[in-house]
Amino acid sequence: MSDWMAHSAGWDGTWQTMRAHTSAVSEGARERAPSFLREDAYLAGLFHDFGKYSPVFRMRLQGEASGLDHWTPGAFALLKNGLSEISALVVHGHHVGLAAFPQIDVLRHQYQSLERRELTLQLSDMKSAALAMHGDGLVPSGSPARTRLTKNVAGMLDVRFVTSALVDADHSDTAFHFTGVERTNARLFDIDKALRNLQSTIRRKQKGQMASTVGDLRLSLRNAAIKAAKGPRGLYALEAPTGAGKTLAMLEFALRHMKQHAGEKEAFRRIIVVLPFLSLLDETVKEIRGALGKEAADLFEHHSVAPWRDVSGEENMRGRERAEDWTAPIVITTSVQFLQTLFANKTVPLRKLHSVANSVILMDEVQSVPRPLALATMRALARLASPEYGCSVVLSTATQPEWEAHAHRFGEGESPFQPLAIAPRSLGLFDKIDRFTVDWSRTEKPIDWDALAEEMIAERRVLAIVNLKAHARQLTEAIQNAGWEGPLLHLSTNLCPAHRKNMLERSEVTAGDCLFVATQCVEAGVNLDFPVVYRAVAPLESIVQAAGRCNRHGNGRGQVRVFMPNEERYPGKMYESASKEALKWLQINGGELDLRDPAIFSGYYARLDSLSDAPLTKQELEEAIRTADFPKVAELYRLIDEQDVVHVAVPYEGAPDVPAVLTAEWFRKAQRFSVSASRKAVQASLWCRPISEDRRWWQVTDPTGYDPDLLGLKLDAELPIL
Incomplete structure (x- = not known):
């Protein structure tokens, strides 16, 4: 021995x-x-x-x-x-x-x-x-x-x-x-049973959409996905209008694609769904679980507010194990978790990465990838979709970036970036939507919050989306001051995740009089449907996302009204540049932009790509890649810059008490009851104090510092958010 x-x-x-x-x-x-x-x-x-x-x-x-x-x-x-x-x-x-x-x-x-x-x-x-x-x-x-x-x-x-x-x-x-205990493997789902369950779900949905524009649109997209699933492993692009049923279409593509390649030496092992915003997760998980039934029993959510984090015992232990190895048959996670793992250098996030090989990866709202990270992201995804890794990667959005036009910049030795179209533009999917008209006239002259409040009150059921949390609060207060007595809702990341979830479950969200003011956190994946939507001037892709909340089910014709706020401010230089480019593109096109025309976005993205202050990469990042500097790449490839951001534990219903000694269990539970805010704004607050040694976690010590009914966290200075 x-x-x-x-x-x-x-x-x-x-x-x-x-x-x-x-x-x-x-x-x-x-x-x-x-x-x-x-x-x-x-x-x-x-x-x-x-x-x-x-x-x-x-x-x-x-x-x-x-x-x-x-x-x-x-x-x-x-x-x-x-x-x-x-x-x-x-x-x-x-x-x-x-x-x-x-x-x-x-x-x-x-x-x-x-x-x-x-x-x-x-x-x-x-x-x-x-x-x-x-x-x-x-x-x-x-x-x-x-x-x-x-x-x-x-x-x-x-x-x-x-x-x-x-x-x-x-x-x-x-x-x-x-x-002495071996880790148990997650149960793999039966592809045939999963497909049958999905098809039953789709048939039920189609019964309520017969002879409707929306029903026709979703059927066309589904047929295109079924046809594309017979294709080879590799990169795919799915460009379809909001409300076209992309979630179920992608899911059916994934299942049929897995079945198509089941007999190969290395079959597909799992589906990984990647979503950019926490606001997308609840709806997507609910839709997939409902569609697959028992075959989604081992679906695993990996994000900061995943349900397994709030429990103890065996379920929590099993969740932590799955977060370490990603061996579940369906993994639903965030863009931050997935993409930053592809560029990580630490062993904790990297441990699960080997499970990504031979997966079908469904990336929704791909336009949300920050522009300075786009070129690096494209190369990583192309590598995953190469024969060596055996993945198929679907890039889904209503406004597909023209990424392939930049593949020549990859450099020697990178995998090619040539996505196959799941729904080619020749299908005319965008021509099938006629749910709303867009009024651009309010971009010509700024409108103040009081005037906008009066317009919204006259409509009685309206969604207004603005760019800043401060603007959302100011518009909400203007509506209150104008004497509106009906339901008034406010949604921004000044509300903790538990508060936002409860807000979206209120009955007023789905029917009846309701004035709803929000930041862009509602623009993707949140199932809102309003006959009138106001959108502050923003990048064109954000305006399209806002329009997706208008007359979502095709009942008559809705109205989208794009406006310039009296106080023209944006959350960041790049967002501002893209917003102003959208206005220039509007002027070039005679004051009208048809949001149903994909060619409009091709021209818009081409203009964005020519801007020096909206680059597709960072010189420092490219140098770190060229020298294989793993720590520097991990430092620079961050979807969210959290250097000056702190987490504030708020006194919302159900929040855990702050213990004398902070524990890992408390941090897990506190995620759902915390708000991210700028360090400077929190430090200046009268009702916040630090509770962790690194001063990354703070606590609201005065109940007046958090409004549980409407506005959430109250700070004198506010952090612009995306």
Whole structure:
């Protein structure tokens, strides 16, 4: 038996040998990795604990040493022997996170701990450690397809997938050693049963839409999705009007596409639904669960307010496990969670990444990807849709960005970006919608809140969407001051998630008199239907989303009224540039823009792409990619800049009390009862105080600081939000 140990006494009192642990991890990593990276993953598994063949590490297991670096020796051995730069990066980073490649490359010539820790092996110990490893029968059995790292988005993604395979295999084997409990796998759904359930749901919906414009539109989109599902794996684009039934059409595409490719060597394993806003999640989850019935039993939600976070016991434990490995047959998550994982360098978010391979990925509202991240995002998605990873990626929106026009900027070695159209423009889907007219006349002269309030009161049932939380509050107050006595609703991210959910469930939202004032947080996926919609001047794609809340079910003809507020302010420079470009495009087109015409958006996006202050990438990000600087890329690829944002726990009904000592359980539960706001505004507030050591979490200490009936969090200065 080997004298070298990987772990101290486990659940049954026995120590785990290096032979047992390394064998399990190397094989486990190889099984988890995409086929073309399996030898890199196997090598990473073999060498990940190479530094434990050391008397110093034996002292660590006996509690006689600490703060050791056991990962650098393995990375050094891989580099020195020319085995795999990918594996070397992964071995070094499997505890401390992926480093910049130039730092790792230094190890070829200068053996040292990059983290300034005591190394478990010195150079003079390397030979004896290698002999011990060979004595355990741990010898490389194959060679990777390539030994050198490709320094681009595709190459860096390969490193992250190998990291994921290694970390999950390592953590799983270690957990089993200490607990004796194997993680249970999620139940895979039956594709045929899921399709039958979905078809029954669609038939029921169609009965209520017979001989209607909306029914015809949804049938056309569904037929197009069924036809497209017979196509090859790869990139797909779905461009369809709001209200066309994209959620169920994409779901049917995914199921039929999985069935089409079921007989292949590596079949599709799961569906991953990616949504940009929390406001989309409840409706989408409800729709998918309703459509699939029992086959959605193991659907998993991974986001900050997922239901499993609010419970304890087995359900919470199972949720945390699924968040770590994404082995559920259907995963519904946010753009932040999904896309930032593709560019992460830390092991916690990366652990689940290997489960993305061979998935059908449905990305809704793809136009919401921040422009400075678009070029990097395109390259990552193209890589996932390549034959190596075996994914099919659907990019869905009512206003498809002209991303393929920029594929020539990818650089050498990246995967091609050539999406197939699920619903070609020749189908005329946009010609089938005639639910509303658009009045642009209010963009010519600014209108003040009092005048707008009077117009809304005259209509009695109206939705008004503005760009800033401060504007939403001011318009709401103007309506109150004008003497409106009917239902008045206000929705912005000044309301905590639990408050927003309750607001949207009120009966006034669906019928009867109601003046509803909101920020753009209602523009995508929130099932609102108003005969009249006011929209403050915004980027053209935002105006289209607002129009999607107008006469959604095609009952007569609604009105969309675009207006310029008396106080022209926008949430950020790029949003302002896109809004002003929309106004210029309006003027160029004679003061009218047909929101049903996709060509209008092609011209608009072409103009946006020419603006220097609305770039599709950041120079600093491109430089970090060029040098394979993993920490810098992770720092720069952020969908939401939270540097100056804090979280405020608010006293809304059901909120957990703030304990004397903050716990992980409290943070999980508090997510649904917190509001994100600017640090400066919160610090200036009279009724907020910090409650965490890093001052990232604050608490409303005075009940007057939060209005549970209408306005939510009250701050003197407010954070513009998207």
